[in-house]
Amino acid sequence: MIKVSIIGSGNVAQHLIAAFAKSNEVELLQVFARKKESITHLLDSDKIITDKNNLAEADLIIIAVSDHAIATVSSGINLKNQLVVHTSGGVAINDLDDKNRKGVFYPLQSFSKNKAVDFKSIPICLEAENPTDYQLLHKLAKTISDTVYPINTNQRKALHVAAVFTNNFVNHLYQIGSDICNENQVPFEILKPLIQETASKIMLLSPEEAQTGPAKRQDITTIENHIAFLSDENQKDIYNLLTQSIQDDAQKL
Amino acid sequence: MIKVSIIGSGNVAQHLIAAFAKSNEVELLQVFARKKESITHLLDSDKIITDKNNLAEADLIIIAVSDHAIATVSSGINLKNQLVVHTSGGVAINDLDDKNRKGVFYPLQSFSKNKAVDFKSIPICLEAENPTDYQLLHKLAKTISDTVYPINTNQRKALHVAAVFTNNFVNHLYQIGSDICNENQVPFEILKPLIQETASKIMLLSPEEAQTGPAKRQDITTIENHIAFLSDENQKDIYNLLTQSIQDDAQKL
Numbered sequence: 001m002i003k004v005s006i007i008g009s010g011n012v013a014q015h016l017i018a019a020f021a022k023s024n025e026v027e028l029l030q031v032f033a034r035k036k037e038s039i040t041h042l043l044d045s046d047k048i049i050t051d052k053n054n055l056a057e058a059d060l061i062i063i064a065v066s067d068h069a070i071a072t073v074s075s076g077i078n079l080k081n082q083l084v085v086h087t088s089g090g091v092a093i094n095d096l097d098d099k100n101r102k103g104v105f106y107p108l109q110s111f112s113k114n115k116a117v118d119f120k121s122i123p124i125c126l127e128a129e130n131p132t133d134y135q136l137l138h139k140l141a142k143t144i145s146d147t148v149y150p151i152n153t154n155q156r157k158a159l160h161v162a163a164v165f166t167n168n169f170v171n172h173l174y175q176i177g178s179d180i181c182n183e184n185q186v187p188f189e190i191l192k193p194l195i196q197e198t199a200s201k202i203m204l205l206s207p208e209e210a211q212t213g214p215a216k217r218q219d220i221t222t223i224e225n226h227i228a229f230l231s232d233e234n235q236k237d238i239y240n241l242l243t244q245s246i247q248d249d250a251q252k253l
Numbered sequence: 254m255i256k257v258s259i260i261g262s263g264n265v266a267q268h269l270i271a272a273f274a275k276s277n278e279v280e281l282l283q284v285f286a287r288k289k290e291s292i293t294h295l296l297d298s299d300k301i302i303t304d305k306n307n308l309a310e311a312d313l314i315i316i317a318v319s320d321h322a323i324a325t326v327s328s329g330i331n332l333k334n335q336l337v338v339h340t341s342g343g344v345a346i347n348d349l350d351d352k353n354r355k356g357v358f359y360p361l362q363s364f365s366k367n368k369a370v371d372f373k374s375i376p377i378c379l380e381a382e383n384p385t386d387y388q389l390l391h392k393l394a395k396t397i398s399d400t401v402y403p404i405n406t407n408q409r410k411a412l413h414v415a416a417v418f419t420n421n422f423v424n425h426l427y428q429i430g431s432d433i434c435n436e437n438q439v440p441f442e443i444l445k446p447l448i449q450e451t452a453s454k455i456m457l458l459s460p461e462e463a464q465t466g467p468a469k470r471q472d473i474t475t476i477e478n479h480i481a482f483l484s485d486e487n488q489k490d491i492y493n494l495l496t497q498s499i500q501d502d503a504q505k506l
Binding site: 067068090108109110112115117121122123125147149151154155157158159160161162163164165166167168169170171172173174175176177178180181183184185186187189190191192193194195196197198199200201202203204205206207208209210211212213214215216219221222225226229230234237238239241242245246248249 | 320321343361362363365368370374375376378400402404407408410411412413414415416417418419420421422423424425426427428429430431433434436437438439440442443444445446447448449450451452453454455456457458459460461463464465466467468469472474475478479482483487490491492494495498499501502
């Protein structure tokens, strides 16, 4: 049994608690939450601590809090030579306090409170300072996920930026699509199969092979019609910039 | 049986031929192709014509050619008072020649030659000049798809622009994500579950509810780190513009 404690009670912490609870190889020792009630639906209340000084030694302590709080929380841990990891894509391993052994346990997914996720398919990106700690992290990650990768701090930063493009920005383009539909009395539902297909396609084709549309085929007439159709200046700017970017890519081929 | 002829042998034409071939209620009368060989794998060669003057009367003639060729092809049809429709999201119904009855049969999907699609889940957007023609189009569309919508020329234009945002531009963001991964020796595979989840999420949540990330939560430190990390000016511009757009949306709430 791997003895794990978690500091935090937000989205990532809650999804990890639920995932570890299902594993026979993990013993969830303690969870620190500022408000006990926030996680009593997920585990026995005697395992929830609200005073960080009560944190006990464990095989692994996972800090699952906001990026900006990670350094402070890690230096506030009243223990030494423990393996302490954070779960963030955007924070370096060295932001953790020196008095404990450092690591990263970064599940690459966008967690929402109102939507369950299948942890098995979530890639977990790991980093540690020494092979023994890495092996422990790997063993733990494998109990909840099928895909585990060694990813150093620089690679993780790249992944985090790439995730902003492929998740946050993509969702914002869905938002713009939805806005355009609403403004023109068209149900956004009509676009959903296309959105699904767009995501499915790149499971089989590279994004380069999957690229279609007026920008890719240099269809200037359609591009001009679209720009004339858009009345929102911000939508126009985004249309122009992304069209130009696709055209530039096409010329590189 | 609805007697249908198709003009064209490209992507949309081929997917329609394959879909109609499976339907018991549709008789595929003739298909015009400039090169017979391009579609002999899809239907009997005696149904393929290469001279437009051999086009016979049918319940419906579908023009499935490039947008810019639709008007010319429709005026080149040597028949009168037929129902002639095009399949384009970007072309008005009135671009079709006056000597025949006009309509639109627009399947809203991005078709690739190398990827089969399940037509049942593809929305088909219909427009016709009179109720009788509309009913025929509706009956035909229902033989291959579960979702059929009446969509006029202006609504179709909106859908087409929205589809560029949610399909072409989204795929380009996948491309940028893939480029960032490649430049930093990270397998793009790691991002694929996130990409799937991003698309799945909006089946349950609105894009507004699904929006996450540094821009949405006004996390200036992370945004600045990301911009500093990006070395490509074009990627920086796209990052800045989309981040600003998400922030502006968040302030409207």
